Amino acid sequence: MTDTAPRPTLEAVAARAGVSRATASRVVNGGDGVREPLVARVRRAVEELGYVPNQAARSLVTKRHDAVAVVIAEPETRVFADPFFALQLRGISKELTAHDNQLVLLLVEGRDDHARVGRYLAGGHVDGALVFSLHLDDPLPGLIQHAGVPTVFGGRPDWSGGRSEALYVDCDNREGAREAVRHLTGLGRTRIAHITGPLDQTSAADRLDGFRDMMADADPQLVVESDFTPAGGERAMRELLERRPDLDAVFAANDLTAAGALRVLRESGRRVPEDVAVIGFDDVLPVAEQTEPPLTTVRQDIEEMGRLMARLLLRRLGHRAVAEDAEGAPSSVVLPTTLVRRASA
Amino acid sequence: MTDTAPRPTLEAVAARAGVSRATASRVVNGGDGVREPLVARVRRAVEELGYVPNQAARSLVTKRHDAVAVVIAEPETRVFADPFFALQLRGISKELTAHDNQLVLLLVEGRDDHARVGRYLAGGHVDGALVFSLHLDDPLPGLIQHAGVPTVFGGRPDWSGGRSEALYVDCDNREGAREAVRHLTGLGRTRIAHITGPLDQTSAADRLDGFRDMMADADPQLVVESDFTPAGGERAMRELLERRPDLDAVFAANDLTAAGALRVLRESGRRVPEDVAVIGFDDVLPVAEQTEPPLTTVRQDIEEMGRLMARLLLRRLGHRAVAEDAEGAPSSVVLPTTLVRRASA
DNA sequence: GTGAAAGCGCTAACAC
């Protein structure tokens, strides 16, 4: 254990500046109501001593932590294949950093790990939580609700029960899906298949709904459920080709799925987009730009969504610097999507 | 702001159990030296009240935080394309969780952001740090050294200056590279190219060294520097094909690079592995299994490396439960690699 | 506007 010199305390700063601890504290916290000369002296003392406030002591009295938990409720491997989460994290990190909040990462490690996360959240160690990738049966929202931790969800949570006051950030999955199908039909395609995501997630369910909006009387055989992974996309595509070898387009629920589908189509000797047009969802660059051919896809601004989640939470927490640029109570946001044309459709 | 009921304090627990605060504290912290009946009573009180220790109050006196910072010093986009970091995070998270430590994620947001991270680390908000993907000119090690925060690095840091006491976890990049080349020569290939990673990172430099160990008198034209990204791999592969259209094998410094190279090779009409054998490094499944053809690669156990980093740090911090299963001072570890044969070589 | 003083909830000596 390194024997670090003890950090200077506020006391030391106050002494050096020749003021009381109270005044030093005021300056450190913005300096409102302290006369200029004193402010300057304290600032200089802080500088010279390299003073950094002790967050524990501060939290003890303020009951705030300036820390937010990011919960990734995906025990499975998806998180580790999809740049999606990394991008959201980036957006979240930027926003939190800009407002001096720390990011405590909570990865759900398995089926039985929700309790631990719930306990942590209930423990009041963080001011709020940002929660991702809930599935329908997830116990987390319940635990969170119970713990009373201010929370913003990534993606519309579906507690069909109600509790519509839940704050979330999502993209317009349904309209995005419609746009994808519209594009395909615009290309003259008529036998359009859809490979869904896991339907216990609202994002996947909404995209399916959007697909159906446009293809109300399509052959139900043309829809197959999958899981947002490339391997799942491959399996689904094989199934689809078996059922309807004459299909001429595929709308995959995300880019990873599309990548898998593309591979199977190539194996089967079909040309993309000539024989089969393919369109994805997300526009995760490392995937969409790297497929063969590059993927036409529905773009959502993932990093921005992360940023918005953080901002919403900070507002909810009454963070001044964030609250001022928007009036009224924070409310959920649904971002629009845009179609990005590349070569696959 | 939700008006949560104030959390019960130790005081409340003690009162309910009919003991002093000190005894209640002892029980909460393991219960050593407290007689059984009392232990039970306190435990019950904790249970009934739903008591959770106030971490801020605890830290204030213990000067420990049971929290570790994970610093990702990659301002660029690589983090978001490569499942590498996500996998390490997973390993780290598991180990930290197992020992009741929290993970505070610090993403370096840009070229000028090191100072912020340094300040945070110096602020004594965490007990230690886990630091990734340093580049040669990175100011972070200096800042960390200065701050005196116990740290374990992911990948051997290169401060050619010395300070060999730095703790790190790495895989045997050099021997792994040798193994890759050995495999290629074993396949009868003689004109073997190498696409490196960014050579200001030791992992990339070590792999290059390993390559040179085996190919001492190869045409220097056969080595081209790249950046661990698919796009970089493509560029490098094009360059290589221009310089030496007769090459018959490529050792790419990581899987992502190999994926890019594969694409260019295909475009150029070459068959893999018949015309050109390709081998990667990492064995990141979502990449290596999904390339066309599936990638032969040098595997490193990324998640395990994450776990080891966390364990090492915890030991360094004197964490009891971790210290006991290994004697002596913790020291850096270099894990072996293994060759995974798939179709590309 | 500034300072004095009272804790925030907890652990760790130190008595008993």
Add this chain to the structure above:
DNA sequence: GTGTTAGCGCTTTCAC
């Protein structure tokens, strides 16, 4: 073994 007590470093009334 168990209780008493003294802070940890900070913010925040409340006087002045």
